[in-house]
Amino acid sequence: MTEPTTQPLLQMTGIVKEFPGVRALDGVDLDVQAGEVHCLLGQNGAGKSTLIKVLSGFHQPDDGTITWDGKGVSFSTPAKAIEHGVTTIYQELDLVPHLDVTENVYLGHEVSRAGFSQRGQARKQVRELLARLGHAEISPTRIVGDLSPANQQMVSMARALSHDTRLLVLDEPSAVLDQQEVDNLFRVIRGLTAEGVAVVYISHRLEEIRQIGDRITVLKDGRTVATGLEVADTPTADLIKLMTGRSIEYAFPPRPETARDRGDSVLEVRDLGLAGVFTGVDLTVHAGEIVGLAGLVGAGRSEIIETIYGARRATAGTVSVDGKPLRRGSVTSAVRAGVGLAPEERKSQGLLLDEAVYRNITMSSMTRFSRFGFLDRGEERRQAAELTTSLDVRPDGVTRAVRTLSGGNQQKIVLARWLLRDCRVLILDEPTRGVDVGARSEIYQLVRSLADRGVAVVVVSSEIEEVLGLADRVLVVREGEVVHESAATEIDEATVLDLVMEGKVPA
Amino acid sequence: MSQDSVRVEEAALETEREPNPLLAVLRTSVGRNAGLVIALLLICVVGAILSGDRFTSTDNALTILRLAATIGVISIGMTFVIIGGGFDLSVGAIVALSSVWCTTVATQTMANDIHWIWMVAVALLVGAACGLINGLLVAYGKVVPFIATLAMLVSARGLAEIISDKKTQIVDVQGFEDFFDKDVVGIDIQIWLFALVSIVGWILLNRTTFGRRTVAVGGNLEAARLAGINVKRHTVYLYVLVGVCCAIAALMLVAKTHTGSSTHGTGYELDAIAAVVIGGTLLSGGRGTIVGTVLGVLIFQTLTNIFILNNRSFSEQSLFKGVIIVAAVLLQQRLASRNSST
Numbered sequence: 095m096t097e098p099t100t101q102p103l104l105q106m107t108g109i110v111k112e113f114p115g116v117r118a119l120d121g122v123d124l125d126v127q128a129g130e131v132h133c134l135l136g137q138n139g140a141g142k143s144t145l146i147k148v149l150s151g152f153h154q155p156d157d158g159t160i161t162w163d164g165k166g167v168s169f170s171t172p173a174k175a176i177e178h179g180v181t182t183i184y185q186e187l188d189l190v191p192h193l194d195v196t197e198n199v200y201l202g203h204e205v206s207r208a209g210f211s212q213r214g215q216a217r218k219q220v221r222e223l224l225a226r227l228g229h230a231e232i233s234p235t236r237i238v239g240d241l242s243p244a245n246q247q248m249v250s251m252a253r254a255l256s257h258d259t260r261l262l263v264l265d266e267p268s269a270v271l272d273q274q275e276v277d278n279l280f281r282v283i284r285g286l287t288a289e290g291v292a293v294v295y296i297s298h299r300l301e302e303i304r305q306i307g308d309r310i311t312v313l314k315d316g317r318t319v320a321t322g323l324e325v326a327d328t329p330t331a332d333l334i335k336l337m338t339g340r341s342i343e344y345a346f347p348p349r350p351e352t353a354r355d356r357g358d359s360v361l362e363v364r365d366l367g368l369a370g371v372f373t374g375v376d377l378t379v380h381a382g383e384i385v386g387l388a389g390l391v392g393a394g395r396s397e398i399i400e401t402i403y404g405a406r407r408a409t410a411g412t413v414s415v416d417g418k419p420l421r422r423g424s425v426t427s428a429v430r431a432g433v434g435l436a437p438e439e440r441k442s443q444g445l446l447l448d449e450a451v452y453r454n455i456t457m458s459s460m461t462r463f464s465r466f467g468f469l470d471r472g473e474e475r476r477q478a479a480e481l482t483t484s485l486d487v488r489p490d491g492v493t494r495a496v497r498t499l500s501g502g503n504q505q506k507i508v509l510a511r512w513l514l515r516d517c518r519v520l521i522l523d524e525p526t527r528g529v530d531v532g533a534r535s536e537i538y539q540l541v542r543s544l545a546d547r548g549v550a551v552v553v554v555s556s557e558i559e560e561v562l563g564l565a566d567r568v569l570v571v572r573e574g575e576v577v578h579e580s581a582a583t584e585i586d587e588a589t590v591l592d593l594v595m596e597g598k599v600p601a
Numbered sequence: 602m603s604q605d606s607v608r609v610e611e612a613a614l615e616t617e618r619e620p621n622p623l624l625a626v627l628r629t630s631v632g633r634n635a636g637l638v639i640a641l642l643l644i645c646v647v648g649a650i651l652s653g654d655r656f657t658s659t660d661n662a663l664t665i666l667r668l669a670a671t672i673g674v675i676s677i678g679m680t681f682v683i684i685g686g687g688f689d690l691s692v693g694a695i696v697a698l699s700s701v702w703c704t705t706v707a708t709q710t711m712a713n714d715i716h717w718i719w720m721v722a723v724a725l726l727v728g729a730a731c732g733l734i735n736g737l738l739v740a741y742g743k744v745v746p747f748i749a750t751l752a753m754l755v756s757a758r759g760l761a762e763i764i765s766d767k768k769t770q771i772v773d774v775q776g777f778e779d780f781f782d783k784d785v786v787g788i789d790i791q792i793w794l795f796a797l798v799s800i801v802g803w804i805l806l807n808r809t810t811f812g813r814r815t816v817a818v819g820g821n822l823e824a825a826r827l828a829g830i831n832v833k834r835h836t837v838y839l840y841v842l843v844g845v846c847c848a849i850a851a852l853m854l855v856a857k858t859h860t861g862s863s864t865h866g867t868g869y870e871l872d873a874i875a876a877v878v879i880g881g882t883l884l885s886g887g888r889g890t891i892v893g894t895v896l897g898v899l900i901f902q903t904l905t906n907i908f909i910l911n912n913r914s915f916s917e918q919s920l921f922k923g924v925i926i927v928a929a930v931l932l933q934q935r936l937a938s939r940n941s942s943t
Binding site for chain 2: 403405425426428429430435437442443444445446447448449453457458460461464467468469471511
């Protein structure tokens with residue numbers, strides 16, 4: 095941690111950015127000291143992304159000043175920002191998958207002499223950069239597409255460092271990483287700050303900010319509501335209050351007392367396997383029960399539920415719903431049997447973003463609204479509107495494009511789709527990813543009320559707290575195997591963490 | 602997460618005011634089609650100025666529509682495939698094969714004994730079969746549409762050459778010609794057929810589960826699949842649909858020329874794709890309108906007509922067509938860029 099010196103490396107004052115009809119930034123202040131990790135907090139739509147786009151030269155502010163190293167500057171292009179030493183690593187990595195590590199690091203500023211690329215020289219420099227990041231094991235000649243997301247992120251970091259970076263902006267860097275990789279990332283960040291590099295760190299995960307952050311700036315509705323808060327002195331409750339204007343932690347709905355005895359088993363998975371990924375998965379979910387799958391990214395959680403759903407073709411075992419076996423590798427068969435999936439990547443896997451809300455909701459139940467193939471659109475809209483009203487989707491209006499809704503409301507649309515089908519089994523993959531803090535409790539309530547109606551629910555999440563808080567029963571997955579199963583109340587977060595990392599509970 | 606929030610923010614912006622009101626209007630499908638109507642009217646004004654009565658006469662209008670009918674029927678089918686995220690280069694070749702096969706049936710099998718409806722049946726079967734092969738290759742064989750239909754393009758035309766021995770097959774089936782070459786209230790039946798196919802296409806796209814699934818499959822294949830839509834089967838249907846449209850076009854062409862030939866339909870794939878693109882259908886799939894395609898066909902054929910009336914060479918027409926296609930795509934990208942930017 096560094097004591098604030100008199101002159102910050104970066105000072106943004108009164109930044110205003112207007113888009114037609116919307117004031118995305120309405121007077122934002124931010125000052126960043128050399129060598130600190132400055133966390134940027136705020137809900138979706140608070141202006142974090144716009145702010146970093148202004149900082150990285152993507153957008154031009156309409157008002158306000160940027161002072162860099164004591165001098166007023168304007169980052170008129172991304173290249174200008176990089177020239178000054180501001181590098182941004184966006185959440186969606188901007189690497190070229192078919193090029194190798196070296197080519198990616200030096201993309202756009204290749205090491206060359208007289209127009210000929212100096213490949214040996216470049217590789218040597220890349221090796222040094224990766225060593226500096228503690229990842230000497232990544233070969234400079236590896237094809238980037240073959241690397242794990244965590245290592246790809248390191249390549250992005252190496253690229254940032256190749257530009258003499260003085261300020262590194264990290265947008266949700268931990269989103270694609272598991273716990274161990276996050277720890278490693280933090281080690282790298284600490285190494286950089288020790289060298290005097292400033293880091294602007296954006297994350298939704300408050301506990302991460304506790305670990306890595308020095309100071310915090312909170313944005314809300316395009317304004318700075320608090321700046322320069324010392325991480326050590328600021329209670330979490332205060333932060334949530336600042337972000338939301340109210341003070342609630344995630345409120346999980348209460349569990350019914352006798353969850354397991356409430357219904358018959360609906361989903362039965364026996365000895366399910368997918369060659370090379372996981373084997374021997376057994377799972378029974380009763381009507382009215384929520385079963386959580388915890389595990390690291392890459393442990394096989396998502397693969398297991400995708401196989402249950404038929405999106406991947408199982409190589410062993412059976413899945414049956416209400417006693418009837420599903421056809422392997424057939425989503426259509428699963429959906430027909432009453433299984434629904436709210437996929438992990440909502441935008442790319444779940445929704446037609448440019449289509450109307452009602453069309454997204456009725457997508458899996460079209461035959462219900464059709465006679466001889468002709469759709470009754472009035473009825474579609476009416477039933478969709480009923481659902482959006484009961485789920486409190488805001489803004490309402492079933493003919494607006496789904497794209498215009500926030501993450502939480504988009505998730506509600508996906509859930510509404512399966513509600514409309516009266517599904518028997520609902521599988522939720524990362525149900526609150528990209529959903530802001532305020533809307534999370536609503537989603538949790540919704541999931542619980544679905545279970546209360548007799549739906550068998552399976553929840554997968556990388557947030558252990560979420561799995562433990564929401565589910566009745568928890569399965570822990572590690573390296574393609576279920577290593578633990580128990581009631582959610584019989585296990586705590588630390589034990590689950592040990593299980594997912596070590597595969598056993600420490601004595 | 603924050604990537605989401607960027608999108609959400611920008612999406613929120615889009616629903617607000619647009620800096621350029623013209624672009625905002627053109628971004629809606631109704632606005633785009635209104636723009637196409639205006640473009641068509643402007644082209645007609647140019648035609649009237651350049652050629653006067655020769656352009657504005659009823660006869661000439663019918664000539665344009667007659668030209669538009671064949672390509673138009675194919676373009677309707679093409680619209681479905683492209684909205685569904687696919688592409689079909691083989692339409693011209695399917696037209697040729699259908700025309701050759703059905704005229705072979707008419708000329709070889711005991712000549713006048715067969716009813717002309719068999720010609721129609723054979724043509725439709727051939728078209729559907731070609732579409733089926735395309736569809737199976739794309740959906741189940743996972744061959745990219747460009748390659749699958751390119752292969753169909755060369756092989757269907759090759760087969761047409763083998764069957765016809767590269768000769769033009771003249772047909773003289775009275776009932777067939779009576780049906781396909783007569784006038785109804787002063788307008789050729791072929792033009793009526795085009796109108797009928799367009800209306801059926803419009804209903805299919807906008808009012809049926811088939812149309813809704815087409816948009817879903819083309820707009821987001823993965824989301825459609827995970828929502829339980831049988832995307833592979835639907836993809837096959839789309840290619841069969843365009844194959845059937847080609848067969849209808851082949852029958853129209855046979856009736857008009859009294860021949861079946863392996864050179865029929867040469868270059869139709871470009872004309873059809875051009876009409877669809879000019880009509881505002883996204884080449885990446887998920888969005889498009891039948892009305893736009895019909896207008897695209899009319900614009901294209903009216904331009905061709907103006908070139909012919911002014912004795913411009915075929916080469917000049919081709920050059921100009923190329924420019925128009927690029928201009929249409931550029932405009933489309935400009936309109937779409939705000940929607941997909943991150």
